Amino acid sequence: MEMLNLALFIVEAVAYFGLMVTLLHFRHRLGLGVFLTALGVMHFMETYLAAVFYVSLPFGDVSPGSSVFFSGKLMMILMLYLWEDAATVRQPIYGLFLGNLLTVAIAWVLQLHQPLQLASNHTPDVDFLKEMGWLMVWGTALLYVDSLGIILLYEKLGDYFRRRVVLRFMISGFVLLTFDQVGFFAALHYFLDVPIAVFWGGWKAKMLSVCLFGAMFAIYEYRIRRLGADAAARSISDVFGDLTFRERYNDLLERTGRDMLTGVYDRTRMELEAPLMLREALRQGLFATVLIIDADHFKDVNDGYGHLQGDEVLKAIAGRLGTTLRSNDRVFRFGGEEFVAVCPGTNHEEGLLLAERLRWTIATSVKTPDDRPVTVSIGVATADEDGVDFTTVLSAADRRLYAAKKSGRNCVVGHSGVVKLG
Structure with missing residues (x-):
């Protein structure tokens, strides 16, 4: 069973990275909002799985929500920074933080209602919503610190490994996900009394995730992105797009400065x-x-x-x-x-x-x-x-x-x- 769970863990990491990098790679065609929405929409599931869903792997009990999906999110934020800029990276983090605060506020307001019970087996659990809301607020605050830290560390490592992009990517992931594991486990232990053994299993799983993401990042960086950058940068042109204001504006911008x-x-x-x-x-x-x-x-x-x-x-x-x-x-x-x-x-x-x-x-x-x-x-x-x-x-x-x-x-x-x- 542990080996099956490990195989599924690897499949989840590969699938997550493949999907998110595809959206990031084609952001000029699809729009950056598609990538950012996909990045943010999973935040509740990541937090929920980290709180209640654990599986047994050969090196300990881990949650895919934290070890695969949250780890992947942090590495995606670093990749977003590499190809865009820090101002773009701030947008999903601020959006997540404010959205999670709104979740907590709504949970408090909902307590003032007298809800109807339409089915005996479907009872609203406002306490659970509040608990998850505070966990998400804490997780997003950590994500903000993690994101700043991983970007600053990546840049600092450039003083020593300027052309070792993959090595800098992986070292940054190892360090910041270790920090995150300490910070988020403290909240899980405080709110949900999660045992200490889970800390070490989760940390090992995050380190494994960084290795997987680092290997896939190397394949993408050296075999796909640099060969296909021109195709990814071209915008889709069709009979409707050619008539839009944005197409005309971009054409004018391209001709400016000639x-x-x-x-x-x-x-x-x-x-x-x-x-x-x-x-x-x-x-x-x-x-x-x-x-x-x-x-x-x-x-x-x-x-x-x-x-x-x-x-x-x-x-x-x-x-x-x-x-x-x-x-x-x-x-x-x-x-x-x-x-x-x-x-x-x-x-x-x-x-x-x-x-x-x-x-x-x-x-x-x-x-x-x-x-x-x-x-x-x-x-x-x-x-x-x-x-x-x-x-x-x-x-x-x-x-x-x-x-x-x-x-x-x-x-x-x-x-x-x-x-x-x-």
Whole structure:
């Protein structure tokens, strides 16, 4: 029987993680509210099961409500923080806390009624409702502390294991769920006289849950999310959605901050978005590479063929950048004949290869009116090797662009020097 319960325990953990991560993964299609509602609607069941429903496993008596579903909720909150922000994480926690206070208040008000007993075997138990309400209030207060703690600990561990995202995820879960087990068991022992032996069984079960969730998080993070991020980020487009105000608003927002000539994002948009892109990559334990691309001898193009032809050359360069870079990279017009590309999830070696591919593509496909090749020089810098903020990394890339020009142009320069001479 214990082995059957253990097998069911594992199935419940896998099913919970699979469902919740699916809702989180497709939040841009389904709406984040679907994930948040699913996260919150189970809170009563988690608390109820933690109070009354226990099963025997090989290492002790445990409640799936606490060991699987509450543990899963806390790990989901950490994942929500990783892909959204702290402001988004606060919303379900505040909602749960206020909703549980409302449950307690309603239970007190209901005592003033004189209820009818419509069936002999269905008698309202207001005392049970109050008891569960206070347990949920205590559990949500702990959840608030747990959520703050798990986020802060995850970030602090980044000082030591910046690119070990899964390890940080699991250590944070081990520590905060141990804290939660102590805090919630104290309430169970006080309100329901739950025996001390249950504490150790529940703690072991939560540690097992963290191992299961950590393994599934690793599979998702490295095999699913990074390969399928583009598909998840696309919004559903249909005949009705295209007619809505939100679709038109999003389209207007997407076109705001575009360079009128080349169609890429402008410098203002870069100053807003590029720092966020670097911070998000570093928070996830990833590198982010910045490229500065400068058209060689562009003044000669303008002087020799006119500014209209120079504009056509700039548009052609921007077009090659857009087709060569990946969908999660961003291209900005920095000014004049200079462009900046921000490439999250790209280390320095990968950035150099990408830059060289851009240099070669432009040199072999962009021509002046008399069929002379147009070349570019590129400076490459990477966070966190060259700094952790966008301004510092951009400055390093700019210095390397200057070095590329001094080296004869039509080349790529990284932290180890020239990669390719023309």
